[in-house]
Amino acid sequence: MTLDISIVPSAQPRSAAEVAEILADPGFGTHFTDHMFTVEWTPEKGWHDARITAYGPLTLDPATAVLHYAQETFEGMKAYRHADDSIWTFRPDANADRMKRSSHRLALPVLEPEDFVQAVDALVEVDQRWVPESGSEKSLYIRPFMIATEAFLGVRPSQHVTFMVIASPAGAYFKGGVKPLTLWLTEEYTRAGRGGMGAAKTGGNYASSLVAQQEAIGQGCDQVVFLDGAEGKYVEELGGMNMYFVFADGHIVTPETGTILEGITRSAIIELARKSGRTVEERKFSIDEWRDGVASGEIVEVFACGTAAVVTPVGTLKWAGGEVRGSAEPGDFTNEIRAALVDIQYGRTPDVFGWMHQVTKAE
Known part of the structure; x- marks a missing residue:
């Protein structure tokens, strides 16, 4: 693991009662955990300033490259709570390898698989109370993504890129049983x-x-x-x-x-x-x-x-x-x-x- 991740806890995390209410019926992709992971890349510095901070809106220049040229990749994965209360993810190395291939295709810098897994682990550990209880098909859906964040207009690879991880509790996909x-x-x-x-x-x-x-x-x-x-x-x-x-x-x-x-x-x-x-x-x-x-x-x-x-x-x-x-x-x-x-x-x-x-x- 090569990322030096700083952690600044949210000053206004959801209360235990609010989290419990959300986890009782989380739906999919509508509620988000207290924190998010961010790391940035430039040709001069490589990946730098890795941090976990309070979940919140991004501030982007109107000329930010991703808004105009769609240079971005993402992944989708889940964290599961087991009966002994331990928390696990499923094949995160495979997600990391796929993002590496996607990044190459989109002319984005590669985040090495071990750093990808480290970033996901760090956010899940900080927000572990958001992983639903075992004994159901609920889980914590994890969304790593990479976007071109240089402010410029022109068709070329961005010289500033941001990789982030956010997470959202997810309910069972089939509430009334599996139907074709x-x-x-x-x-x-x-x-x-x-x-x-x-x-x-x-x-x-x-x-x-x-x-x-x-x-x-x-x-x-x-x-x-x-x-x-x-x-x-x-x-x-x-x-x-x-x-x-x-x-x-x-x-x-x-x-x-x-x-x-x-x-x-x-x-x-x-x-x-x-x-x-x-x-x-x-x-x-x-x-x-x-x-x-x-x-x-x-x-x-x-x-x-x-x-x-x-x-x-x-x-x-x-x-x-x-x-x-x-x-x-x-x-x-x-x-x-x-x-x-x-x-x-x-x-x-x-x-x-x-x-x-x-x-x-x-x-």
Whole structure:
């Protein structure tokens, strides 16, 4: 760990009663902890002035580069409280490595993985009372992000960059039980093409998905499915989740990476499935194979995965002029893989993969 982090506690932290009220029903992304982490970069000083201070608004010049040229990256991860009151994060090294790749793609300076993990640990430790109790699927959602903060107008990499970490308690994604999604296939919009930013976790990728997501909601669907930008026939990902297809013979297919986000949950599922004896293929997967496979019964389960929902079953796929319906209930493998992953994250089963990273010790 190379960051020299100063800590200035908030002068007005939330009361214990306020925190308890929020943690009883935290929702997602609406409440934030008392503190935030910040470190800055310039070519002359490198990363410097690492600090934890009270959570609060940023002051940005109107010419700040990120506002005009969208040079930024971010990550999404969670901290979990275990039964012994210790606090853990899930594969923070993988998030750090992905941010490193994203930063390279966005021409941002690299924050070394050990410094990324140190920054996240420091904030979680300071705000550990915000990590919800064990025994539920509540967690502390963590948002590290890097933005171009030089005040200038011009298309070039920023010479001043700020990396920050904020955190927000999150409730269980499925309050009324896990229910299959209905998806809308967009045949007009795409997320990324070869050589683009699809594999980087950057806000522009999510901004480009919003109009298609609006279209999906207008069609009575929960999420939107994107196809590849070159041929318009291969399944890539949802607006914020990776896809899996389970076949009747037991093997599993997930769209190959390159133009899609290399999901942390996605790769964990591959390892879990293979350890259970399943064959997992990472390859191009056409929309026709999906439609025909579900209709014929060859594909028996479809699910999506991501940090927020972990694993989400898919029931129906709709498109202009048709639809194909899968199961109205989550499939056996979907339930099995979701339980296996969540149980590791919350410390209910042994972590044989070495995925969990301890932030604080048991009381």
